[in-house]
Amino acid sequence: SYVLTQPPSVSVAPGKTARITCGGNNIGSKSVHWYQQKPGQAPVLVIYYDSDRPSGIPERFSGSNSGNTATLTISRVEAGDEADYYCQVWDSSSDPVVFGGGTKLTVL
């Protein structure tokens, strides 16, 4: 089955840029979606189809996808961005929906 690899944690100072990676074999050929989950809350879609933003998501959130790595970039990080972030793709293997293990973003 297809595996998505995320770093367990990323730390960033307020106002700086956070980059959260999602690694997978030739992930650049797939569409990647990103979800934000704050403690005790349901996940929220923040980036879809690699780089599109749903309405209501700040422009500070952006995404890219190439080769074996997809990246969620959060510019001018704020304390309210502290959350777990998950990448997700569709795959043709036995389980068609694959989530990464999640990355905890800490704002210092």
Next chain:
Amino acid sequence: QVQLVESGGGLVKPGGSLRLSCAASGFTFSDYYMSWIRQAPGKGLEWVSYISSSGSTIYYADSVKGRFTISRDNAKNSLYLQMNSLRAEDTAVYYCARGGQQLAPFDYWGQGTLVTVSS
């Protein structure tokens, strides 16, 4: 606005059964694929199952195949998950999410319902 409200969670013994429901509002339910996604305590997200808009196409994760059954009632704007032969490892918050069509994201999620499997 889109709302998804899950219910039916609770404590059940290993080998027992439970039926989850998800009430949808704020969109044309019958136009959308729907899914169940779960999250074990302190763990990541795990997709469980999806069902097409008409109910004709259904898919399950290997971990629940043969034990769980997804269904929907478009007249009632409701999604269901019948869970049988429950195991301790099925303990999780179960989320109802809009989406499940190939390549598409899960664009709206409910708040989840907790299922605890324990003796």
